[in-house]
Amino acid sequence: MTHKPPPPRPDSPRAADQALGSGGGAVSSSGGRRLSRAEFATEFAASSRALWCIAAAILGDRTRAEDVVQDAAFAALGKLDEFEPGTSFLAWMGRFVRYTALNEARRQRIRSVAPLDGVDAAVGAEPAGVAADRAVSVIGGLATGQVEFDDQVMRALRQLDEVARACLLLRTVHDMPYRQIAMVLDVPEGTAMSHVHRARLAMRQSLQQSTGTEGRSA
């Protein structure tokens, strides 16, 4: 049994000081005054890759993530006076991105847009010289043909709920500490860890099943 006082809330300034590493979220450098638009642009540029990842995770679709992040930026610019200097810009901006992405995801569900087949167009250049390997071999029980495997990974990822996807991607793609993930997504740190644990397990199980099915039909 532990006997200790409750920890600081994930989004408290004390937690923000403890959580942020050298390459992590951008803390306002305004030193107490309102963030200027130029400073907003600088902070946004530093945080936008992670914000894009959050949007893509919530939407389950990379192609609309950029629009969502830009819409969120517009919304945030209208509320610059609500940003508290000294707190995490990434956590603050993350809220706008989450709301905008959730709204867009709901609009898509109401319109009953069918999920994209296959792998979405990759953002960012493919490494030069990488050939699409259609041959499927198996290591660790999973297919290693890159394009087909990525397709399976996307399908498995879409089976997760939005917050779990976001936690998993921030941890895997951005190597973000759990405490920072908790701040950005406004969930407790333990919750973020649970999400990543269950998401990893679910992805492995889903992909094992996919490979097993392909193996039987090959």
Add this chain to the structure above:
Amino acid sequence: MSHDAHTPTGRVPGGPPPHQQLDAYLDGLLVGAELAEFEAALASDPALRDAVEAQEQIDRSLSRLFHRADPVPLPDAPEAAPFILPATTPTRAAAAPWLSRHRWLAAAALLVIAVSGALIARTVNRSEWMAEYRGLVNAADVYERKVSTGFSPDWVCKDDAEFLENTRELLGEEFLVASTGDVKVVGWSYYEPVMSKDTILLLTRVECREVLLVMDRKSKDRRFNLPEDSGLRDFQRVVGDVVIHEITPFEHPRVLPLVARR
């Protein structure tokens, strides 16, 4: 949840098997003896090795799919008025003649929008949707997550005095929850934004079944729309300035009646 000061992961030496250390290994959190033990298990356990290799393959795929080389650009805007539309955009004067010619069409469109909105509002769980919009979580989801992760508390008060101190500091009210033969207080859990960012949870067990108390300031209270298939019920009680919800699989509240205000 216990935290061993000597092991960052809180694992008791000789505790959980290596498969349960997989995430810690992937996150680079294993050190010293724990790391050596896990690596030894990797060498001797093909299933564990397969799981690690599979996860590393998945992680590489996710990095390929979700790595973004360039930052997201902010939309172009006139330098003089950044992010504000210039005054020369089409004005209402240009659109007015069209509207005045087609007033009937505009009225019909408004009627369709109003009816559609009413239908959508009936079918969408509006209060949970609005709650989600505000970044809040569903109490049923929190309950299920807590149960699935062992219903372990994040901290436990050592005595009534500490319990009262905690409730006073966190909620502004002093109260106790009596433990009886059937009802056991398990401990407190991290802030879960069920009603607000300050919501806290008290984990209890009643006849060995998990019952969750969700607490916050009365001003933050909201209706919980628990899914019908969750098998859970929500009971509420106000204690001074604090609202307490009992999220329970039982037909009647079992813990709320035991809450005593100091």
